[in-house]
Amino acid sequence: MDPILTKYVREPNCFTLDFYLEHQGYEALRKALAMKPEDVVEIVKASGLRGRGGAGFPTGMKWQFVDRKSEKPRYIACNADESEPGTFKDHLLMERNPHLLIEGCAIACYAIGAKVAYIYIRGEFLHVQGVLEAAIADAYARGFLGRNVLGSGFDCDVFMHRGAGAYEAGEETALLESLEGKRAQPRNKPPFPAVVGLYNAPTAVNNVETLCNVPLVVLNGAEWFAKLGPEKNGGPKLYCVSGHVKRPGVYEAPMNVTLRELVEGHGGGVRDGRRLKAVIPGGSSVPILLPDQLDTQASFDGIQKAGSLLGSAGIVALDDTTCMVWLALNLLHFYRHESCGKCTPCREGTDWLYKILYKIEHGQGQMRDLDLLSAISANIAGKTLCAFGDAAVTPVVTTLQHFRHEYESHITEGRCTLPADWRARHPVGAH
């Protein structure tokens, strides 16, 4: 299949409005405005478009849940706070195809009856923000945004909101808190944002890639979209391949692609002639898969069947020189730093996990520490307001499950037991 979302990313002026208009730009918006809002929701529902941010929740259903009886204004919040380790697809879309996102925001606003969409962009993406702001200004100038869009009587504003460095702001309720000018800490659910969201008004929070798919659905129809890829996993998908591969990057494919095609085909396979040891299929928060599971279909359902999650499709390949204790230590350093501090199990637990892993990795561990790791993990998972707790313990639980012998050899030998080659390439202190 030819790429759809990323078809023109290599064209030098693909981010300009003129280029976009030459390639069916804003035709989907025109088409949507001629329909009833409920019909737009229906067509998105029929397409089976699933949220690309991580959970894979059907977008049409999310829009349908937005409370229409409320007298408050409704909002679209676009989640562009892409911070999951291993994920780097959204900034590509925003940088090279900003009008697709703006069109998606406008259609989403029309569908749920909102007048304002906020794009919450990650603070580190300043260069992307410049491109998007220019694109928004162009869209206003040509009447695709603002008052009376395309003469339909529909008003729509799209604003940028820049975050300031918080992984937790990628969680939908934490994103809304941050948008309201507070710390990015999650809210209790229910009520869900569809009922009580931004400024206590009904809000739909959608990922960048999800909203970019909306114009495609409206323009080409639900059936066309659903047919790209396996059942219930329709549409084009962006995969981020990184780690020990020859050609790291963003690759677009329908979801009937397998992990092997992504890692060995698109990614060029493991570099330096090494052997693949494990794959993280969906960003740092999901369980790892082993090389014999590489033929798994990289769809939401396919990967779930294999015992992991597609998440944000951040695929990290690990070669046989990767120490799994070190991997868990590295990721727990991340989670310990990014825990927002609201729920005690996560705030304290990630710190404990990190300290114990540090001890084991540096040869000071004891066998009973392994049970302690499991016990702490069990006391974090499912006991926090948001999914961060479950995400944070996953690297520990999954490496303990598949590579317990590595933990044990660290403890019995009192040192990291990697092949000599790895230590030669990584000569200093950490190992």
Add this chain to the structure above:
Amino acid sequence: MTFHPPMAYGATFHKSSRQLEDEGPPFVYTAEHRARFDEIVKRYPSDRRRSAVLPALYLVQYQQGYITANAIRYVAGLLEMTPADVEDVVSFYTMFYTRPVGKFVLQVCRTLSCALNGAERVTEALQEKLGIHPGETDATKTFTLLEVECLGACDRAPVVMVNDAWHEWRSVDAITSLNRIRQDRRGGSDSY
């Protein structure tokens, strides 16, 4: 070796360490920043001015390099918040500095994909070249070195963010790279 591992940037930059901000000199926005602020605040409903606190703090940081107690009180006054509410926000987000930083802030990503590609070697090379540890600024106030968590550019690993721009760090030859940064600094920081 002690049980407790060191957190390299814990002392100065970790959000959990409660520190009072410097008083700093008296603070008001320049006319240009004030105009930009007025424009931004219009994006939010009039009874929700607080939403503009992040952009307002970015403007402070672009004006004087870091955020002081005087600036916090000024922003609080503009947005009808209490200074404690503003400080609450400042202390949570990692991109706000409450201490002066060098002209170039080198932020080395240390999370998985970059670490697999030798981010530690990059930090070591920079440490050696600049003679400072992560979290510190060199004597000439030119470079600040920080280790940060995932920057969202794993395909370019190892990645170093210099102020607002990403730099791929394919080679750990820090000397060439630093000279390149000194010479061609991309983009101004006048966006908020």
